[in-house]
Amino acid sequence: MSAWGQGVTPRGLTPKASAADYEQNGNAGKLExxxxxxxxxxxxxxxxxxxxxxxxxxxxxxxxxxxxAGKTFVGDLSAGEFRLRLDGQKITLTPSSxxxxxxxxxxxxxxxxxxxxxxxxxxxxxxxxxxQPRPQARFPGGPRPGQTQPVGTTTVKEGASDDWDAAIESxxxxxxxxxxxxxxxxxxxxxxxxxxxxxxLEYKGxxxxxxxxxx
Numbered sequence: 177m178s179a180w181g182q183g184v185t186p187r188g189l190t191p192k193a194s195a196a197d198y199e200q201n202g203n204a205g206k207l208e209x210x211x212x213x214x215x216x217x218x219x220x221x222x223x224x225x226x227x228x229x230x231x232x233x234x235x236x237x238x239x240x241x242x243x244x245a246g247k248t249f250v251g252d253l254s255a256g257e258f259r260l261r262l263d264g265q266k267i268t269l270t271p272s273s274x275x276x277x278x279x280x281x282x283x284x285x286x287x288x289x290x291x292x293x294x295x296x297x298x299x300x301x302x303x304x305x306x307x308q309p310r311p312q313a314r315f316p317g318g319p320r321p322g323q324t325q326p327v328g329t330t331t332v333k334e335g336a337s338d339d340w341d342a343a344i345e346s347x348x349x350x351x352x353x354x355x356x357x358x359x360x361x362x363x364x365x366x367x368x369x370x371x372x373x374x375x376x377l378e379y380k381g382x383x384x385x386x387x388x389x390x391x
Contacts, residue, residue, distance in 0.1 A: 186274055186347040188359030189221065191242045198242060200377070205384025206249035207353075211377050213390040214238040215369065218360050220346035231339045234284055236277055237269070237365050239377055239390070241348060242358035251382030253353040259378040260363045269363040274347040277362045278340035 195201040198210025218238040219228045237260065243253050260269040348359030375391035 191358035204386035207383025220342035257381030
């Protein structure tokens with residue numbers, strides 16, 4: 177478990193073989209984009225293990241994204257090229273920086289009563305009132321009530337990477353893109369996801385434009 181602010185940098189996630197391997201995918205022109213809606217949770221690879229660990233994202237909506245460069249693509253990939261549009265044009269969110277996400281999760285986890293800003297619509301559809309204690313797992317390492325685990329993932333165990341470190345480490349890496357890259361985008365949203373009828377991820381950048389309907 178690394179100390180806060182020491183040696184933690186984005187390294188993203190291992191991309192799948194192609195954009196078609198993601199739940200939602202599309203061709204922007206010079207880039208192919210794949211995406212998975214993760215709700216209020218996010219996946220990260222443990223530093224000392226190849227296993228994927230599922231973390232609590234608190235007040236953030238998380239989209240796992242992957243970009244696959246075509247032969248004619250020359251340029252950078254930036255988190256700022258993505259937008260999350262809720263219910264048509266009513267609300268458009270921009271990604272929060274990994275540092276901001278980490279700071280939010282760190283302050284939350286320092287609460288001695290384990291209170292969480294958790295809302296409905298995450299994985300498992302749990303709806304926990306603001307200010308209540310965080311639901312506990314029935315056994316060490318097990319899922320908390322209302323939380324479901326994707327196949328092949330494990331929950332955070334004592335001594336594992338903290339949520340805040342994992343948020344930074346799993347974030348999409350920005351900069352020149354040569355082949356394929358994957359990672360998480362975090363969008364701050366305090367509303368209830370159960371009330372959101374449509375959810376669209378937009379990409380507009382050096383690779384072209386594409387919209388992926390997540391809901």
